[in-house]
Amino acid sequence: MKHRYLPMTEQDQKDMLETIGVSSIDELFSDIPEKVRFKGEYQIKPAKSETSLLKELGRLAAKNINAQEYASFLGAGVYDHYRPIIVDHVISRSEFYTAYTPYQPEISQGELQAIFEFQTMICELTGMELANSSMYDGGTSLAEAGTLAAGHTRRKKLLVSATVHNESRAVVKSYADGQYIDVVTIPHTNGVTDIDKLKEMIDDETAAVLVQYPNFYGQVEDLQVISDIAHEHGALSIVSANPLALGLLTPPGALGADITVGDAQPFGIAESFGGPHCGYFAVSKKLMRKVPGRLVGETNDDQGRRGYVLTLQAREQHIRRDKATSNICSNQALNALAASVAMTALGKEGIKEIAYQNIAKTAYAKQAFEKAGFEVKFGPAHFNELVVDCKAPIQDVNKRLLDQGIIGGYDLSLVDESLANHALIAVTEQRTKEEIDAYVQELEAIHA
């Protein structure tokens, strides 16, 4: 069998079998009982050459509408943001992407230092005291925050706001089920968490209150009030935050959050049909030894040179096994690197400017929709998403928009029956005035 990934020659094979002292490769598999031995051939597609496989997969890719060719107003947790060109150049360096977890620090200083810098940037943005090296995504990160809180408080109830992304809420529920934790939904009022209902629902069995910032409807929650209510009852305050918005919003750490999680996808990470993205997990110091996943810490070698190692590993599965704080092993290291490059490129000024641009473009879009007679619900605190009454089924509207080169907003009737004909429209810095106007004009045309 000749293949470009397989360097074995016939001569190699002969020499190696001789060294081992067997006459065939089959003999090496003689320990597999006859009854379970697979004798046929996999009924899968035959091998393809590089050229023809590229062609075939290129054809499949071409069947998908994508945000490179279309103007995308679809957000709801995954966004089309500015991706500095250098991000892909850095993560394409194979010293990074072909490495394993940095368990041998002497030859993994690059990865370890990059993670240490990632942890620092996440702390800066969230206002939290420490952050881990990454989680799978924002949804599982929020779920692990919930189970951490239950373990920490020894309580079995999580209050999750209805304004948290529905898919994240679903993941929180699955993880909570695993550990027999109850999940109760706090209703929303006018697009934000209903504070009166929260006060009624919270009790001394509540482990944590989970909210999103900005929330699913693009609104900015009053975190201080929510955190205070949680703390009055001995519960933790958990915030899932869009880290890009934190360029302009007060960080959760300054508003009472005990755990801040989220997804760093807005920083240089492609949509990629939903993954891989990059969860982050940041906490106040008192929770340091309960954090899931890997942490990188600074230390030095015997000559006093500064270096980095994986640390506080006594929390982790490979040391603590069934007593570990989480079962997470692989994380999203390469995407944390991508996010670090994007955060670095934006820097202290760019992070403010990009957040501001989102607010400004969304404000323009709001005005444009309203001027054309389409109601924008909730507000006024919109970050980069608007709930717009399009006065027609969103699926139909979006079909029309596609013909104009536009990927329309998210059909909210899929998650809330009372929001039929409403779309959640994301307006990032990537959208131009012209594209926003075209969206509004097409809505007008539908109703003309």
Add this chain to the structure above:
Amino acid sequence: MHKDNQSLIFELSKPGRIGYSLPELDVPEVDVTSILSQGVIRKEDAELPEVSELDIMRHYTALSNRNHGVDTGFYPLGSCTMKYNPKINEAVARFPGFARVHPLQDESTVQGALEVVYDLQQHLAEITGMPQVTLQPAAGAHGEWTALMMIRAFHEANGDTQRTKVLVPDSAHGTNPASATVAGFDTVTVKSNEKGLVDLEDLKSKVGPDTAALMLTNPNTLGLFEEDILEMAAVVHGVGGKLYYDGANLNAVMSKARPGDMGFDAVHLNLHKTFTGPHGGGGPGSGPVGVTDELAAFMPKPVVQKVDDRFVLNYDVPQSIGRVKPYYGNFGIYLRAYTYIRSMGPDGLKAVTEYAVLNANYMMRRLEPYFDLPYTQHCKHEFVLSGRRQKKLGARTLDMAKRLLDFGYHPPTIYFPLNVEEAIMIEPTETESKETLDNFIDAMIQIAKEVEENPEIVQEAPHTTVIGRLDETKAARKPVLRYIKEQSPVEETVQ
């Protein structure tokens, strides 16, 4: 600061420099205070670096030069399957028609992506011998937990709520017991016998009406095939338990034995191991789960199916354990795995396993005279040496691992599995040439000789890396987990 210190990106920062180019603001300026209340407008800037584009490229290039990947050199890290990461995979994952697709687009606009999902499910079903596959789990441990949740839901649906125990061999990966805990189970450890295999008698004594499942890696973490697998399956199934396959070691048995044919009810795969999704310095991974028809009713939602000529997301799964991840898993990673499988075809995957096993046995036999080999039967894709002979001479396995760094190699996995003293776990993979294996073997033999003749050179290794052995105790006792501007540079002497 020490002159040899690699600068942090924050230390390169200088006010006034920028590294970005945002789109032109083509809408009117707004007064943010008219939109946001004062309390939520950030007062203190986030201290992100202020650097130019070249500063950034130089910084990360410098960091990459301080990192060892498979493309840098041999990486025989047992249990991790550090094989070559094909470049076509990287090209395909970057096609805009895959990379720039939003997960919440209408089904009709993502038929190509869904076809990849569906076709990969079919391929993995055939490879594992499991009828149904979900690609939603993000990594191996996530897959373990997903499958255990499905097993739990199955038992609960049958009214078997007393099945609270998951059996795990003492040689298992740490994720197995950890996943059992987060799926709400208690773990019971099963002993290995003198051959390094699961002790059947111990297993029999530990199963019962409270058994939910047995988690097993086959071949196990010693690289040995569990020959009694059918008897073990009969024992576990006999008491109503389920059999779970940890697919971390699938590279050893492709086209030779399928978990489904061995009696397993659920399987997870590590696509970033066997199927070349790169490891990325620790992730992202992809951990699909395959199950029997009996367990399929409990799969996470949505299930990707083919209806006539269309690919659909089916959310109507009444007994589903729910979502385990937003959207549909790590598409970008399993797309790479799909590309790999399609590059190899059935003959290629068979050759992968045969050459991986041939390489491992060759290395094992050549190293056998120089190191203790606790289990002498043919291995599969990896084998475990013991460094106890060298330990008596004053050099521990850790020392030998560090000495390997001086030869330009990534060391094998060490101190795992736990049932071998001073373990050295070597997995060469099939993508390495005989010359590479021979050179590594020569280095190992030289180190064994050094231990006998000049142990200091091993004890004090590494000698050639950019940094020496780091003080891990200090890192854990006084954790510094982030950079702080005012912080004095780390120069104090170690206590």
